[in-house]
Amino acid sequence: MEKAVKIEDKKYPKSLKEIGREAPKKLYYKGEWKEEIFENCLAVVGSRHLTGYGKKITEQLVTEIAASGITIVSGFMYGGDEAAHSATVRIGGKTIAVMPCGIDMIHPEYQEKLYYEILENKGLIISELEGKFSPVNWTYARRNRIVAGLSKAILVVEAGLNSGTLITAKYAKKYGRKIFAVPGQITSDVSKGTIKLIKEGAFVVTEASDILKYYNVSPANLSNSESQAKQSSILSKEEKTIIEQLKREPMEADLLSRTLGISAAKVGTTLSLMQLKGFINQESGKYYVN
């Protein structure tokens, strides 16, 4: 049986009602509808072409924020949305995915696994579209108003100019939601949108507490000291120089070998071992410190 909540219903999220005429008349959903889930919502949105940096930041911020009990709302697209949802389910947090298609569809299909993980973690899948309504250009943009409407604030990690992410930000502004933006390199195309937002008065986020303060929530106790302890364990000279270099800027193996003047074979060996020990990680060809 189709599950839906109408705008007249008591269960209908208050924040969404606030947006007035634009509020969807009927919300279809999958999962268990509990009103608490809508209490403290943060929309996390980012580019479809998330960079390694964007992905890392999203994971880092979302992990801490979701662990503090805040619901992460996003649009289930690949890239930024996917990073936000999966970081949340990984720590067992609550997340709401607002679909751009009918409630009976999973789009994009290949994120099916994530779809069920969201439901398993007591999250919600919602859509204003019924049945097997195919996603088309305008449904993506319309979907974004629900993402913005459900949340008290939105966090933009990476966004290009002229992107769906900026559309969400536009709605957020319209509805008087607070906008947080993560600064990136000014040369990167997917930072141009966030920098524009910052110029227009968005709040700069560098750590999770920037956002948690706004929600008046105390940060969860995640043991971050573990990685610190690992750092101090005995590292060889090469490992130390490589880590220092990677802290400054994520790099590929070739560049490391060139900058440090160590042979590619030796760099490869050291990188593999450090990766296995969990000091560093690799994302789209580049290595970075965990």
Place this chain on the structure above:
Amino acid sequence: MLIKVPSVVNLGLETIKVDVEVNLANRGLPGFEIVGLPDKAVDESKERVRAAISSSGVDFPAKKITVNLAPADIQKEGSLYDLPIAVGILSSVLQFPIPEKSLFLGELSFDGSLRHTKGALLMALFAKEFGFSNLFVPKDSANEAGVVKGVKVFPVENLIQIAGYFLKKRNIEPVVYQKILSGLPSSAEFDMREVLGQEQAKRAMEIAAAGGHNIIMVGSPGSGKTMLARALPGILPPLNETESLEVTKIYSVAGSIPPGGSLITERQFRAPHHSASLVGLVGGGAKPHPGEISLAHRGVLFLDEFNEFPHNVMEAMRQPLEDGYLTISRSKQRVIYPADFMLVASANPCPCGYLNHPKKNCVCTQNQIKKYQKRISGPILDRIDLHIAILPVDTAEFSDNQKNSELLESSKIIKQRVVLAKEKQEERFIKDSIQSNAQMKNSHIKKYCKLTKDIEGILRTASLKFQLSARSYMKTIKVARTIADLDGAEEITISHMAEALQYKPKIYDTV
């Protein structure tokens, strides 16, 4: 009058003796007929022989000439029977005997001279095996046949010369094979020194060359994939004697040895375009012909833009990649061509090519990327030992630092290491039927790649962390063995294994 001139027929790499029986009958209308399943090229031989004999100053006999190619039930093809037929006719006209234990092969030109003909090496090998001591072949093919020791190869220039020899008026000096010393200029288009940056890729190339590992390079257009591949021949170890003969045999059958050419001592580099047909690439046809993969035997098969190759072509390479040979079955015959090659593939990461590019933006959707990467099937990727991501190099970084390129290692230096590693492998596998680390089966790995507890631990952690398949697990060990060989080490150490893990499946295994 009946004359028998022995020659051969090549079926794939197999050689069978053919008796060219020439009968000149005094009765009946003058004519010239060939029987014994000749194909078009053999049948046209009549015209060539007639013209060649006339231009040699001998009157073509006005008799009823019938030529039989026995055994009569095997299809004969090619132009190699020109010489035996002409010698048969001449021997009748000029009254000379055909020497015993001799084989003839060669295509005639209208002026009576002989042209380079394919298959000379196979005939020489056959001659040695079955006790034929004299070979008469065109001069241009003599060096090819002369490779086989214990057989006298007579280089024949034209019909007048060979008739003169049989009439004992002239002499033909048999060719003496001289071992071509190594140190020939390499056929590589680039020196590894010319490739700027790409340190890890170069190292991977070195490992691939040393152990005969298959390698795939994934990177944006213009990042240097093709250049790296073209520089590869410069660091390949030379062929040893057995390998050399194997390769030359295939080239001899394919008719790919140039006139005057001899033993192929260098590993061959084949780079077919992705529009190549299935038959062109893997071999086959109504009369099975070796394909590119066989021509790349013991050498390199470079497939640029790997995922542009048609699916059926790619999948057809699976068996040869695993077994090192290809069986072509036809209704009338079955031919086995060796195809033990090193696959070097290059591919773009996505349709637009700029995924993970530091400067340009990729405009592909996730779906397009997945679809594109899926074109290379899992079973093929699974047979590739080294996976490397090639990132574009900032050329500006190098132009103002010319000194850097002076310090880069040249192909010659890398080759020295590769050759030493290859020698180590040959020594190791002396009792096994394999030549290189890449060919190791699980039993060999157990025998030659003893891992300590520590190394096994690392490998196990890695296979959990990187989700390596069972086959990838074994491949990593093989690569580590080659790295150890390059290092001159007897046993695999932790650092060898750690480096091997760098070349684990990367981008393309995410699909």
